[in-house]
Amino acid sequence: MKRYARVMEVVGLAMVASLVVVAIFARQLAPHDPTRAVAQTFGDPAPPSWEFPMGTDALGRDVLSRVIYGAQISLTVGVAAMLVTMTIGVLFGLASGFFGGKVDFILMRITDVMLTLPGLLLAMAFVSVLGPSLVVLLFVIGLVSWTGIARVVRAEALSVSQRDFVTAARALGAPSHRLIARHVLPNVMPLIIVMAALGTSGTLLLDASLSFLGLGVPPPTPSWGRMIEEATIYFRVAPWLATFPGLAIFYAVMGFNLLGYGAIARRRQT
Amino acid sequence: MLTYLVRRIVFGIVVLIGTSLITFAIAFLIPADPAVAMAGAKADPQTLATIRHELGLDRPVYIQYARYAFRAAHGDLGRSYIRRENVMHLIASRFPATAILAAAAMVASLILGILMGVAAAAWHGRAPDHLLLALSLAMVSIPVFWLGTLLLMGAAAITRTFPLGGFDGWESLILPTITLALGSAGYYSRILHTNLSDAMRQDYIRTARGKGLSQREVMTRHAMANALLPLITLAGLDLAGMLSGVVLTETVFNWPGIGRLAFEAIFNLDIPLIMGTVLFAAFLVVIANLIVDILYAWLDPRIRLEEIG
Numbered sequence: 001m002k003r004y005a006r007v008m009e010v011v012g013l014a015m016v017a018s019l020v021v022v023a024i025f026a027r028q029l030a031p032h033d034p035t036r037a038v039a040q041t042f043g044d045p046a047p048p049s050w051e052f053p054m055g056t057d058a059l060g061r062d063v064l065s066r067v068i069y070g071a072q073i074s075l076t077v078g079v080a081a082m083l084v085t086m087t088i089g090v091l092f093g094l095a096s097g098f099f100g101g102k103v104d105f106i107l108m109r110i111t112d113v114m115l116t117l118p119g120l121l122l123a124m125a126f127v128s129v130l131g132p133s134l135v136v137l138l139f140v141i142g143l144v145s146w147t148g149i150a151r152v153v154r155a156e157a158l159s160v161s162q163r164d165f166v167t168a169a170r171a172l173g174a175p176s177h178r179l180i181a182r183h184v185l186p187n188v189m190p191l192i193i194v195m196a197a198l199g200t201s202g203t204l205l206l207d208a209s210l211s212f213l214g215l216g217v218p219p220p221t222p223s224w225g226r227m228i229e230e231a232t233i234y235f236r237v238a239p240w241l242a243t244f245p246g247l248a249i250f251y252a253v254m255g256f257n258l259l260g261y262g263a264i265a266r267r268r269q270t
Numbered sequence: 271m272l273t274y275l276v277r278r279i280v281f282g283i284v285v286l287i288g289t290s291l292i293t294f295a296i297a298f299l300i301p302a303d304p305a306v307a308m309a310g311a312k313a314d315p316q317t318l319a320t321i322r323h324e325l326g327l328d329r330p331v332y333i334q335y336a337r338y339a340f341r342a343a344h345g346d347l348g349r350s351y352i353r354r355e356n357v358m359h360l361i362a363s364r365f366p367a368t369a370i371l372a373a374a375a376m377v378a379s380l381i382l383g384i385l386m387g388v389a390a391a392a393w394h395g396r397a398p399d400h401l402l403l404a405l406s407l408a409m410v411s412i413p414v415f416w417l418g419t420l421l422l423m424g425a426a427a428i429t430r431t432f433p434l435g436g437f438d439g440w441e442s443l444i445l446p447t448i449t450l451a452l453g454s455a456g457y458y459s460r461i462l463h464t465n466l467s468d469a470m471r472q473d474y475i476r477t478a479r480g481k482g483l484s485q486r487e488v489m490t491r492h493a494m495a496n497a498l499l500p501l502i503t504l505a506g507l508d509l510a511g512m513l514s515g516v517v518l519t520e521t522v523f524n525w526p527g528i529g530r531l532a533f534e535a536i537f538n539l540d541i542p543l544i545m546g547t548v549l550f551a552a553f554l555v556v557i558a559n560l561i562v563d564i565l566y567a568w569l570d571p572r573i574r575l576e577e578i579g
Contacts, residue, residue, distance in 0.1 A: 008404075110288070116556060118511070124536050125544050129299050228416055229418075
């Protein structure tokens with residue numbers, strides 16, 4: 001089982017690394033301009049061919065190039081939103097687990113409230129009210145995704161705070177902020193890194209869902225979610241339009257999930 | 271048992287008050303003036319002032335919230351700006367379609383998840399276990415809206431008579447249910463697998479083996495009882511996630527439920543309807559968790575016998 005967990009982690013890491021490479025070198029890798037009509041079939045989506053391996057869309061744009069460029073915005077939003085998520089979740093979890101008592105009670109009730117609200121619905125409401133832009137997306141996704149991380153970090157911080165070395169440092173007169181920064185946080189860090197991988201799979205999915213609903217980063221930036229939304233009216237005549245961007249989302253989410261769950265499975269064994 | 275239940279009900283009310291504050295914040299963040307949204311851009315100042323007064327928008331924030339919370343507690347969620355209909359009636363008319371879909375998906379995901387989890391635990395550490403783990407991860411990684419679109423495309427390719435969207439007889443329920451259930455099933459199977467492997471290491475399992483029970487009996491009579499219980503709580507909590515999936519599934523399949531209603535409200539910036547649907551979704555989750563708590567108390571003797579013991 002331990003070896004299998006290791007395999008999951010390595011495969012996940014390779015998948016994520018390949019995505020990062022594609023996003024960074026999109027300009028070199030994409031055979032065509034993702035925002036311009038390059039096929040001679042204007043108005044009619046063309047099926048995959050040697051020239052266009054993933055076909056072309058209704059505007060004559062190359063689907064492969066759009067999928068490659070889509071990695072840029074997906075990874076940017078996914079990772080940045082994950083950082084917002086982690087910041088809120090880790091702050092809540094550390095404070096709750098370390099201070100306990102009233103602080104813990106109030107912070108955890110706020111967490112319960114957020115857990116009760118369907119994340120996507122709340123995100124849709126906030127994005128539509130505030131208007132879709134990169135900054136709004138990052139903060140809204142962060143705002144609705146932090147609860148799971150807060151709970152996990154709280155449990156870990158709680159157990160670390162009761163260990164002897166923390167008690168010893170406290171007895172020596174170390175102030176709370178120093179105890180958290182020097183003793184609790186470094187011990188919770190490995191878990192935070194694992195949660196970051198899982199968090200990114202969540203933020204990626206949420207971003208893709210919002211894009212699909214027309215609430216993602218506005219055009220002409222190619223985004224996987226919106227490509228599928230645009231493809232839905234062609235699902236009878238041009239199924240390749242929805243298939244390839246969806247595979248890309250699936251690949252990205254699966255990569256981060258393998259990385260995160262592999263690491264958790266390995267932690268459980270040791 | 272009674273104190274436990276009272277505590278859970280009070281807790282549910284506290285959570286609902288919290289969610290009402292957040293939905294109220296949605297109305298407050300909007301840059302557009304609701305009076306203008308109702309009367310149109312060309313309305314004269316006199317009309318706007320009248321509408322503002324009628325909506326109570328000229329009162330202080332806390333009074334506005336108090337009025338909103340008082341009315342919501344009495345089932346009055348206001349009137350839709352665009353449809354000019356009572357929000358509660360709109361939600362009530364769309365609720366049955368969502369309830370049928372969510373219930374079908376919940377049952378399907380629990381059955382599939384339990385089967386996968388038990389199979390993985392039975393083959394613990396061997397190839398089928400690894401395969402099932404990879405499969406469950408793939409199931410949670412598939413975007414709901416893509417899965418729905420793929421199923422629609424597949425159905426369209428196979429047959430032209432298959433109902434492609436809308437609520438139209440029982441066979442129209444099949445594809446949306448698969449779409450909504452698959453992710454949760456993957457999630458449940460993973461959790462159940464973890465719970466079962468943990469349970470199999472407990473002392474009472476060693477005792478059961480020691481008194482000569484077969485592996486199958488140990489698994490079904492002892493390990494399962496303890497591994498399944500937490501899954502009930504999880505399914506209650508997962509309803510919030512499922513309602514997010516409902517919005518996407520209903521959009522893909524043109525399903526006449528609350529998810530589509532919320533989607534339309536958000537696109538029309540119909541504030542009372544947005545607030546109403548979000549608050550109603552939270553209400554459903556709170557009720558579901560309360561039912562789960564009662565079920566849990568009834569099933570788990572450690573809670574059921576709390577006061578007697």
